[in-house]
Amino acid sequence: MRTGIATVCLSGTLEEKLRAAAKAGFGGIEIFETDLVTSPLSPEHVRALAADLGLGLDLYQPFRDFDSVPEELYRANLRRAEAKFRLMGRLGMDTVLVCSNVGTASIDDDALRAEQLHGLAELAARHGVKVAYEALAWGTYVNDYEHAARIVADADHPNLGTCLDTFHILSRGWDTEPIEKIPGEKIFFVQVADAPKLSMDVLSWSRHYRVFPGEGQFDLPKFLGHVARAGYNGPVSLEVFNDTFRQADVERTAVDAMRSLIWLEERTARHLAAEAAGTGSGAPSPAELARASRAYAMPLTTLPQVAPPTGINFAEVISADGAPRTAELERLLAQLGFASRGEHRTKPVSLWTLGDARIVLNRQQARGLEPAISALGFDVEDGVAAAARAVQLRAVPVPRPSQANEEILQAVNAPDGTEVFLCEDTRWVAEFGEDQADGPAADEGTDDGERSPSSAGTGSAGQTSAGQTSGGAGTARIDHINLAQPWQHFDEAVLFYSSVLALTPEASQDVSSPSGLVRSQVMQTADRPGGRAVRLALNLAPWIQSDSVKGARTDTFQEHVAIEVDDLVAHARACRGRGLPFLPIPENYYEDLDARYDLEPAFLATLRELDLLYDRDARGAFLHFYTASVGSVFFEVVQRLGGYDGFGAPNAPVRHAVQHAARHGG
Amino acid sequence: MRTGIATVCLSGTLEEKLRAAAKAGFGGIEIFETDLVTSPLSPEHVRALAADLGLGLDLYQPFRDFDSVPEELYRANLRRAEAKFRLMGRLGMDTVLVCSNVGTASIDDDALRAEQLHGLAELAARHGVKVAYEALAWGTYVNDYEHAARIVADADHPNLGTCLDTFHILSRGWDTEPIEKIPGEKIFFVQVADAPKLSMDVLSWSRHYRVFPGEGQFDLPKFLGHVARAGYNGPVSLEVFNDTFRQADVERTAVDAMRSLIWLEERTARHLAAEAAGTGSGAPSPAELARASRAYAMPLTTLPQVAPPTGINFAEVISADGAPRTAELERLLAQLGFASRGEHRTKPVSLWTLGDARIVLNRQQARGLEPAISALGFDVEDGVAAAARAVQLRAVPVPRPSQANEEILQAVNAPDGTEVFLCEDTRWVAEFGEDQADGPAADEGTDDGERSPSSAGTGSAGQTSAGQTSGGAGTARIDHINLAQPWQHFDEAVLFYSSVLALTPEASQDVSSPSGLVRSQVMQTADRPGGRAVRLALNLAPWIQSDSVKGARTDTFQEHVAIEVDDLVAHARACRGRGLPFLPIPENYYEDLDARYDLEPAFLATLRELDLLYDRDARGAFLHFYTASVGSVFFEVVQRLGGYDGFGAPNAPVRHAVQHAARHGG
Structure with a gap:
């Protein structure tokens, strides 16, 4: 599939946009x-730069308000179009997008539209240009892709085709099945965008709230399936x-776009x-996947399935060596x-x-930076895949x-810099604890000598070592x-964790806090x-700045690890006995x-005594407490009691x- | 009029909110x-703090999902209500807001609702509490204030009344005239909010996009006029x-709220x-205004009319003494x-x-800060008023x-720190130029010796002094x-300039830039x-930070003064002759x-030659150029040619x- 991106998706100057798109691996660009x-x-110069970068200049856009106008205005529009065709000649571009008229349209007559578009195509042909006509969702007379395709068919000119844009089609709820009836060679271009389902006027929705595929709620795979079946094999380009x-770092956005x-x-x-x-479902x-990826004119590259x-x-929590914060942690x-399992052999x-x-x-951690969560390990079946x-x-x-004798772990960076480890087992645990005599870590390493998912393999070792010191905790695991996340990279993080790790995003929720909604x-x-x-919960906190690194954020940035235990009340009591600083809960x-x-x-007295919080859902109940930061x-x-499936959201404002x-010392 | 504000309008903890509301001068608060x-x-403690601060605790809110439920749930709701009534007794509060049910309502029966609300009022009466029932715009069965008022009338209990909320009434487009038919003593509370006219689902609109009165598009004076005529004399409270x-500085927001x-x-x-x-209109x-302000039970304080x-x-542009930037300016x-008119006598x-x-x-300007626009003078008839x-x-x-012999000028700070001078004349000009022999400033001071609007009085002096040096500029004036503005204080700035200076806000416009929409x-x-x-144009630039002071903003912060001249081409040519660095315009x-x-x-060749920009509107045309920053x-x-009334917005992206x-050295 040929990939493309419109310059309007990215921040910066035209040159910065071209370079970022090329670096992210796009095949072409819409100017x-x-x-x-x-x-x-x-x-x-633009033509030469794109050629140097190996970037196709796939579409010039937009040319607006052409059709459905009186003769005099039509003549003026042809003159305006010809100037752009000449410009395209200098750019070496051969396809122009013409949107259905929203500004100056005054005559609702399909025959006239077909005639005027035929005239435009005729002029375009003389300049070696093809015209892709697109129905805008709010077009005065033409707002439906099937209508646009009919006009194109009536105009019947080899230099006139249609452009399909997912936003204009899916925002209106049009049926996408009829796409397959459009001759593939009459689809000149395909633009894709996702969007959250918002109930607002379609123009504002379109201009401000589009997101990259996978970051919204449109069914884009179904749409693109129809396009493949129609026989299309041109660019699939993000608009x-x-x-x-538009405000975020251009290179980072281009990578997010390419991922989508x-x-x-x-x-x-x-x-x-x-x-x-x-x-x-x-x-x-x-084998089926491989067959599908080659079944149509448009080849579809696939990925290792996980x-x-x-x-x-x-x-992993990172902190500065020798810093008071580290001793506090x-x-x-x-x-x-928690029991200390000792130091790593070399680090x-x-x-x-x-x-x-x-x-x-x-x-x-670098000096001057605060503790932060720096890495997460996930149990996977095949780390290399x-x-x-x-x-x-x-x-x-x-x-x-890697040092000699160290486990080779697979790891990638999440967009915010968190390291994501893809672990098949816990053999890496054996690299810790040389300085310890009682060596439960070494035991665990031995237990897990063969490569097996750690969730099954380490339970007993964990119980032995930790259950004894935690005062009745029984089994324990990381619950969540x-x-x-910085606000400007939130959608990117959602796409990353869903596409890379196959986690499913739930509906997001706003929680009130003294510094704003989270x-x-x-x-x-x-x-x-x-x-x-x-x-995994991602929190979009107010005021987190753009270029901050982990540990250098503003003070509203807070993140945490939640541990699930068998008997929370007993565990809390043991923690209190060890002097743990609880987050105090107001009366x-x-x-x-x-x-x-x-x-x-x-029960209420126990909650009060131990600074515990409580919640219920349809299935069960939730008991939890927080430490100081x-x-x-x-x-x-x-x-979690009785299959409770939430996170105590009603308690988050507390x-x-x-x-x-x-x-703030309040 | 008794003023109030809901704690939900402000950032911070409850104590921070109470202190900020009291400091801004509010009469009461909704908790x-x-x-x-x-x-x-x-x-x-809250009760004592509010008493110390002289702040009434006017409304406890919200109590949700009470009415239109089966008997068993009704009993549970009464129990829940009684706990809150006891709490209100400890707080010393006597009015509770009860919103029409949106969550658990299952029985659509006005008689049952009246009966259940009567039961609630009976219970409330035992605790000395009054219940204000409010129709939410998205209430399951009750979403219209007239409907809520009818139910209250049917329930017929002295401790039951209604609460009117402008958002829930005006967002639905309900007629406000019938407010006058509600007996004043049955209106227990009035909540006001403004909002921009958005076409989106009313719940999202309500929860995220409300603004303070005067910052949106609701006709609130008409609404409050009906409320006054109904005989209401309770709090008018912001919700x-x-x-x-919710993210902004709490004290600043409270002042903005009070102003509204x-x-x-x-x-x-x-x-x-x-x-x-x-x-x-x-x-x-x-005299008419004074009469109207005293005509109803609710007294309306008025302001000096200007x-x-x-x-x-x-x-005024501020820059650091001796800095290279200052010499550049x-x-x-x-x-x-521009001609130098010399130094101020003392500064x-x-x-x-x-x-x-x-x-x-x-x-x-403080060392280390950049040049910025620090003050604006406006010509007014009566500066003191x-x-x-x-x-x-x-x-x-x-x-x-003021030093001896200095003009006493009236000036206030705009929310962003810009000083706004309210000038009756230009006599202050005479304080400059002691070091100059030819003294046009002194002349001007003499011309304007009597207090009169400067716009009429200084034209000739200005022409004489400046026309000669500007190379054919003829008359010149500040055009705009x-x-x-930092994004979080944009609405505040709009309210400030409209309420203080009687400027009229036009529809806002988004302009694309490489760093995002402006x-x-x-x-x-x-x-x-x-x-x-x-x-005056206010630009909401992306990335401007919260606590920045003028001159310490990020690099996307740019502001300017525009001068209108008679013959732009001649003026541009003269400027070029003097070596002015023009902003270069791309071919x-x-x-x-x-x-x-x-x-x-x-004409096009002239535009090209001189880096001029061009625009047209229905009335005329616009020629302009920019200097380097x-x-x-x-x-x-x-x-401005032929009455052109815009600002060349299509050229702003350039x-x-x-x-x-x-x-960025691009």
Whole structure:
């Protein structure tokens, strides 16, 4: 599939946009008129630059308000068009986008439209240009792609075809099936954009809220399947108007954009394979997928298929060596019941475990930066395949100089710099603990000598080592991880974790905090008896700045690791006995809880005594507590009762308010 | 009128919100449940704090999902309500807001609703509480204020009344006239919010996009006029859910909020006076206004009435003394044709003039900060009255220690720190130029010896002094000023300039730039033959940070002063002769201009030669050029032909792109 991107998706000058698109691997680019008009580069220079970069100049756009006008205006429009055709000649471009008229249209007559477009195509032909006519969703008379295709058919000129744009088609809810009836050679261009389902006027929606495929709610694989079946084999090009992307770093946005098209290509192949096999929603076999990817004129590249992760292998917190914050973190982990499993053989890194919950404390943070969550390990079946998939999706591998005798782990960077490890087991644990005599880590390493998913293999070792010190915790594991994300890279993070790790985004939720609304986006694996394997929450906090690195964010940036235990009350009591600094919960909260849930007085007294929080859903209940923060990192301990499936969202405002007061000395 | 504000309008903790509301002068506050639940302050402590601050605790809110439910749920809801009534007793609050049910309503029966609300009122009465029932715009069965008022009438209990909320009424487009038929004593509470007219689902619109009165498009004076006529005399309280206000500085937002209610109070009095006098849109006389303000149970405080300004008296640019940027600015002004009118008698400040355009160059900028526009002077009829009005609208006066023999000027700070001078004349000009022998400034001072509007009085002096040096400029004046605004204070700035200076906001416009969309908001005086007296453009630039001070913004912050001249081509040529650094305009722009407008080749050649830009509207044409930037300040020179009324908006993307390239060395 030939990939493309419109310059309007990206920030910067025309030259910056061309370079970023080429670097991200796009095949071609659509030049939006304003980008050329405001550029100091001559058309000839742009042509040469694109050639140097190996970038096709696939579409000149937009040419507006051409059709459905009186004769005099039609003549003026032809004159205006000819100037642009000459310009395209200098650029070496051969396709122009002409949108259905929204400004000056005054005559509603399909025959006249066909005649005027035929005239335009005739003029275009003399300049070697093809005209792609597109129905805008808010076109005065033409707002439906089938209508546009009929006019094109009536005009009957080899230099006139149609352009299909997913936003204009799916925002109006048009049926996409009839796309297959358009002759493939009459589809001159395909533009794709995704969008969240918003109920607002379609023009504002289109101009400000489009996102890249996979970041919204349109069914784009189904759309593109129809396009493939119609026999189209031209560029599939992103045209995404988004206020945030227009402000964000151009190279980073270009990579996000490219990832979205690779995702779309794969999803389209899977959709076609599933339809061919009649399996509906079931995953197609590799052979079916390969067949579907080659079945149509438009070849669809596919990726290594991976199953969603089966657990969280570890979380890594980074802090500066010798800093008071680091000692604070170590104390906090011990008070939480974690056992130190010793130092890494070669690096200033220690391992802490509580049951199956593994936390790596990396002391290589730069001086002056705060502690932050720096890496996450996910349990996967095939680490090499998962990493290959990630890299094909434009994730950058983590350079990890391995020492002799070290496990080779697959890892890539998430867009915000968090390192994502793709782990098949926990053999890496054996690299820790040389300085320890009682060596539970070494035991664990031996237990897991063969490559097997760690979620099954390490349970008993964990229990032995950690259950004894945590005062009745029984088994324990990482329940979820909550990462703070800068607002301008939120959609990118959602696409990354869904395309690379096959996590599913749930509906996002707004939570009030003293510093503004916090948007919470949960990404998780499927529901199953015993609870979901992986839960990841992304928090879009207010005020997080653009170019910040982890550990240098503003003070509203908070992220945490949540540990699930068997008996939260007993665990909390043991933690209190070890002097753990709990996040103090206001008395007003318990009075409100009582008004809402009519709890047993003894139970309510226990919640009060231990600063515990409580929530209910349709299936069960949730008990949890938070620790104080160390810089921007804190911990949560949770217990899920009766299949409770949430995160205690109604309690989040309490946490935000108390953390805010702690930071501001209130 | 008793003023109030809901805690949900403000950022911070409950205590921070109470303190900010009291400091801004509010009479009372509505406590949003979450703010109390998340607070470490006990109800008794909150009560004492509010009493200390002189703040009434006017409304507890919200109590949700009470009515239209089966018996069992009704019993549970009563129990929940009683807990809240007890809490209100501890807080010393006597009014609770109950919203029409949106979550659990399952029985659509007005008789049942009246019965259930009667039962609630009976219970409330035992606790000394009054219940204000409000129709939410998206209530399952009750979404219309007249419907809610009918149910309240049917329930017929002294402790049950209704709450009117402008958002829920005006967002649905309900007729507001019938408000006058509700008995005043049955209106227990009035909540006001403004909003831009958005076409989106009403829940999202309500939860994220409300603004303070005067910042949106609702007709709130008409609404409040009906409320006054109904005989209501309770709190008029702001309930504004806005994502930006929730993040912004709490004290600043509280002042903005207070200003909006003072504005609303005055507008309501004017609306009632105009209706009483039958004058429609004409301004009422002071006597009519005073009468209207006392005509109803709810007294309406009014402000000194001022006419819109009649001109821009001067603009001040601040720069650091001895800095290279300052020398650059002086050179630029001279190259633009400005004449130096010498130094201020006592301060490191110089005056530069070109015709009637006066630019003050203040060299008192802090070291390390960039040049910025620091003050604007507006021509007003009565400076003392205008300043008194501004101060009543919570503007902070500029402390200006006058030396002996100095003009006493009235000045207040705009929200972003720009000083706004309210000038009756240009006698202050005489304070400059001691070092000059030819003293046109002194002449001008003498000419204007009597206090009269400067726009009429200084024309000839300006012509004499500046016309000679500018190379054929003839008359010149400040055409408009463009100020950059941080995004989180944009609505506040619009309200400030409309309420304090009586400028009228036009529809805002988005302009594309390499760093993102720039929202441009024009505020101006009425159209009149010869052009508008005052034009001010506020630019909402991407990435401007919160706590920045003028001169310390990010590099996308650019603002400028535009000078209007009689003969732009001649003036540009003279400027070029003096070596002025023009903003270079790309050749592609001229080719596009030709395609769009079919201009005379000779005229197009002149535009090209001189880096001029061109635009047309229905009335005429616009010629303009820009200078290079000095820090974040630049200048524009314009000529308006045939009553052209815009700002060359189609050319703004060119300016942004070229400035971006200049900053990034592209």
